[in-house]
Amino acid sequence: MATPPLPDGIRPVQRLTLTDDVYESVQALIMAHAIAPGDRISIDGLARSLQVSPTPVREALARLESDGLVRKRAMTGYTTTPLLSRKEFEELFELRLLLEPAAARRAATQATGDERGRVGEQAAAAVAVEPGADHRRWAAFIAWDARFHDLVAELSGSRLLRESISRLHAHLHLHRRYFPATDPRVTVAEHGRIAAAVAAGEPDAAAEAMRHHLLSAQARHLPTFAGDADGRPPPAGT
Known part of the structure; x- marks a missing residue:
């Protein structure tokens, strides 16, 4: 499971509003298909890419699950949702x-x-x-x-x-x-x-x-x- 590279314009998170920034950054990766539809998401990999601890990444993924952009399954973790048919x-x-x-x-x-x-x-x-x-x-x-x-x-x-x-x-x-x-x-x-x-x-x-x-x-x-x-x-x- 590869760690997604950050597209141009998405930088490691540095601002004070850490949770919101991580949420916006992960959302952008999903929307831009840097994390493809249906892909498994590596929490540790995202944390390394964004240069944060895994905690705000987990919080961001919980919000994105509520948004319908990711899914969480037991023993599998998070995956991005498929595109609409x-x-x-x-x-x-x-x-x-x-x-x-x-x-x-x-x-x-x-x-x-x-x-x-x-x-x-x-x-x-x-x-x-x-x-x-x-x-x-x-x-x-x-x-x-x-x-x-x-x-x-x-x-x-x-x-x-x-x-x-x-x-x-x-x-x-x-x-x-x-x-x-x-x-x-x-x-x-x-x-x-x-x-x-x-x-x-x-x-x-x-x-x-x-x-x-x-x-x-x-x-x-x-x-x-x-x-x-x-x-x-x-x-x-x-």
């Missing part, structure tokens, strides 16, 4: 289309004036990323995208609805493999339309804007599966 991808969007337009509809009805302002601010928030660091660009975009969708779910006022959407971990799973298919400018514009409808208190428009956003995102990512016989996307780099 086409069937899983379609089922993911089927669930999102049931849940997220409903959340947007409720948010347009339930949100207070201050909360309506928050959703607009989040939709317009800039994603500041240092030049040349692809993993930082991925992480920043994923976090921004997830915050927007989580905020809309929060403003729905339904705890169960928000938790159900959060458990899908859709943003991590999609961008883990399909980031090249995502144009941030398109997503920004789609988020803006959802935010405007929520801010205006227009539930039908908010639900339709969310539905359009999800269908458009599904269409942007679907070509990744073209030509793959077993329903899974080809390996990264092909």
